[in-house]
Amino acid sequence: MKRHYLVLTALALIALVWVAIFGFLGTDKGSFYGDEYPRPAFDFSLTDHQNREFSLSDHSGKVILLNFGFTNCPDVCPTTLGMLGEVLDLVGDEGAVALFITVDPERDTVAKLGVYVPFFHDRIIGLTGSQQEIKQVNDACGTFYSKEQGASESDYGVVHSPAVYLIDPGGEMMLRYPKEKLDPKKIAGDVKRLLL
Amino acid sequence: MNVKKALIVLAVFFLVAPLAWSKGEISVKDPWVRQNPPGASVTAAYMVIENPAAAGDELLEVSCSCSASSSLHVTEMREDSMAMKKVASIEVPAGESVALSPGGYHVMLEGLSSDIKESVILELKFRSGARISVTAPVLDPPEATRRSHHHH
Ligand SMILES: [Cu+2]
Numbered sequence: 001m002k003r004h005y006l007v008l009t010a011l012a013l014i015a016l017v018w019v020a021i022f023g024f025l026g027t028d029k030g031s032f033y034g035d036e037y038p039r040p041a042f043d044f045s046l047t048d049h050q051n052r053e054f055s056l057s058d059h060s061g062k063v064i065l066l067n068f069g070f071t072n073c074p075d076v077c078p079t080t081l082g083m084l085g086e087v088l089d090l091v092g093d094e095g096a097v098a099l100f101i102t103v104d105p106e107r108d109t110v111a112k113l114g115v116y117v118p119f120f121h122d123r124i125i126g127l128t129g130s131q132q133e134i135k136q137v138n139d140a141c142g143t144f145y146s147k148e149q150g151a152s153e154s155d156y157g158v159v160h161s162p163a164v165y166l167i168d169p170g171g172e173m174m175l176r177y178p179k180e181k182l183d184p185k186k187i188a189g190d191v192k193r194l195l196l
Numbered sequence: 197m198n199v200k201k202a203l204i205v206l207a208v209f210f211l212v213a214p215l216a217w218s219k220g221e222i223s224v225k226d227p228w229v230r231q232n233p234p235g236a237s238v239t240a241a242y243m244v245i246e247n248p249a250a251a252g253d254e255l256l257e258v259s260c261s262c263s264a265s266s267s268l269h270v271t272e273m274r275e276d277s278m279a280m281k282k283v284a285s286i287e288v289p290a291g292e293s294v295a296l297s298p299g300g301y302h303v304m305l306e307g308l309s310s311d312i313k314e315s316v317i318l319e320l321k322f323r324s325g326a327r328i329s330v331t332a333p334v335l336d337p338p339e340a341t342r343r344s345h346h347h348h
Contacts, residue, residue: 081337082338116233
């Protein structure tokens with residue numbers, strides 16, 4: 001009889017420890033919708049769509065949503081930009097900034113970005129720079145882009161990451177939203193939590 | 197008497213057969229075109245193609261008088277990046293439907309005439325010879341975003 005109690009107590013204790021461990025991990029990790037994506041700290045300076053200099057480090061204290069694309073992209077880029085516009089509306093606060101970094105700086109001039117980006121939201125910032133500078137930002141985000149020639153010299157597409165990257169208010173890369181996680185409500189939930 | 201019976205059977209056949217055929221025709225549902233942002237002369241058209249027929253078919257071409265050219269594309273993942281690829285046709289198997297939706301198959305419209313507004317007419321051409329003309333609304337970001345999440 002006493003043996004049985006001992007075994008039962010031991011089992012109950014083991015169960016408690018399991019619940020404690022997984023419960024803790026669950027609340028700590030499971031609460032962000034984006035995939036955890038820690039990267040070495042980085043900074044960059046590019047030119048925004050109003051021809052001003054934009055430095056990442058000037059925006060600490062804000063949640064930054066970063067995305068790559070180009071204006072001649074008819075499907076994925078406008079879908080993501082529309083989604084980011086909705087995130088900004090849902091967050092409804094100046095504490096969040098969305099960046100659209102062109103991977104086609106040859107065609108996407110400041111003037112072109114200046115009319116294109118505000119169409120989606122007045123708080124999305126379009127950024128351009130030299131190929132070298134844009135490659136550095138891609139490297140820092142752990143991704144790449146490459147030109148793909150079409151039928152003629154002027155006809156090309158740019159293969160690039162469809163993900164949205166979240167930089168926390170401390171300026172650290174924190175979360176990554178792959179293509180299948182571009183849900184505006186859930187991304188807005190993560191941003192709001194970080195701005196609390 | 198026999199002739200009369202035969203006539204009735206024939207009459208019933210001719211009355212019913214067209215109903216059966218029309219039920220089996222390929223059709224287009226929920227077509228829409230993304231409003232091109234200012235300065236962009238390319239955009240995409242989306243729709244769902246339903247093929248209740250007993251035979252499979254293939255979408256060969258979707259054209260629009262609103263653009264200089266059009267082509268069928270698929271967006272696909274390559275490692276962690278996204279690439280667009282031209283496809284010669286899109287198969288629509290018998291009894292199935294195929295969605296052209298953001299991040300997947302789409303009709304790429306290039307060289308848009310200065311502004312597309314409200315709606316455009318899309319002309320579809322199929323391998324079977326079927327041709328369908330549909331009016332597709334032109335949608336702005338909020339509505340386009342809502343539609344994009346429809347198919348997830
Ligand atoms: Cu395309």
